[in-house]
Amino acid sequence: MSISLVSFLGIQIVSLLVMGMFIFEYWRLCKNRKRMLHSLGDSKERTRVRERRQYTLIILYVLTTLLVLGISSAVYFL
Amino acid sequence: MDSLATLPWKSKASTPIIGKDERLIFESRHHWTKHVPLFCVYALFFPLCLGMIGFTTRMNLSSPELSSFVLFGALITITVVQHWFFHAMLSENATDIILTNKRMFYLVHRLWLVDSMDELVLEKIKMVKVSRHGVVRHLLNFGELSCLFDVDAGKTFHFLPTPQVWARQIESMLNVG
Numbered sequence: 001m002s003i004s005l006v007s008f009l010g011i012q013i014v015s016l017l018v019m020g021m022f023i024f025e026y027w028r029l030c031k032n033r034k035r036m037l038h039s040l041g042d043s044k045e046r047t048r049v050r051e052r053r054q055y056t057l058i059i060l061y062v063l064t065t066l067l068v069l070g071i072s073s074a075v076y077f078l
Numbered sequence: 079m080d081s082l083a084t085l086p087w088k089s090k091a092s093t094p095i096i097g098k099d100e101r102l103i104f105e106s107r108h109h110w111t112k113h114v115p116l117f118c119v120y121a122l123f124f125p126l127c128l129g130m131i132g133f134t135t136r137m138n139l140s141s142p143e144l145s146s147f148v149l150f151g152a153l154i155t156i157t158v159v160q161h162w163f164f165h166a167m168l169s170e171n172a173t174d175i176i177l178t179n180k181r182m183f184y185l186v187h188r189l190w191l192v193d194s195m196d197e198l199v200l201e202k203i204k205m206v207k208v209s210r211h212g213v214v215r216h217l218l219n220f221g222e223l224s225c226l227f228d229v230d231a232g233k234t235f236h237f238l239p240t241p242q243v244w245a246r247q248i249e250s251m252l253n254v255g
Contacts, residue, residue, distance in 0.1 A: 029187050029189075075132065
């Protein structure tokens with residue numbers, strides 16, 4: 001492969017950084033929303049359902065990003 | 079500048095300040111059908127790019143230059159598509175439509191890009207209008223809810239699940255008020 005190792009690793013690192021930034025911002029927004037809805041008297045059951053959805057989305061994001069990372073690294077290095 | 083003070087809705091950033099006697103009635107986000115076109119693009123590009131990345135191992139033997147070009151292109155494309163899709167999904171999940179006994183909030187978030195809040199005072203709403211066009215909207219029970227302050231001024235919420243329930247609730251609160 002003639003793509004340099006630096007550019008390959010650069011793409012992967014940027015990808016991980018972007019993912020981290022998005023998850024951090026999403027987490028912050030969810031925390032704000034939880035606080036706001038709690039002050040409006042939201043039920044615990046609904047909060048739990050919402051949190052489960054948040055976790056699912058984050059886990060999906062992390063897993064698919066790692067899948068891309070793993071497959072492309074395997075192809076590049078092997 | 080004076081229009082902002084007289085408008086029945088206000089747009090500003092960050093989260094709203096909640097009054098003591100304000101309580102939540104409904105909270106929703108856009109209907110999942112809004113994400114279908116987005117998901118279709120993702121479902122098309124994701125396996126395609128992964129397949130191309132895998133295919134470069136076979137191509138590498140015959141033409142290494144072309145193989146590295148394809149690998150680089152596929153890697154860039156899949157990275158962009160992956161983050162674009164999840165950026166949109168996370169943003170949609172952070173967007174909220176909230177109805178309290180006094181106000182209605184429309185919180186729009188696009189991660190790191192947009193952070194806005196529309197606030198509608200229920201007292202100033204003159205009329206509520208629901209529209210659901212098409213078979214899909216009737217089957218899946220979602221549509222548009224328009225809160226009108228005047229003949230032609232108002233705010234419309236698109237892709238709202240069960241808009242008729244929201245409209246009925248707002249109307250009942252307006253009648254009580």
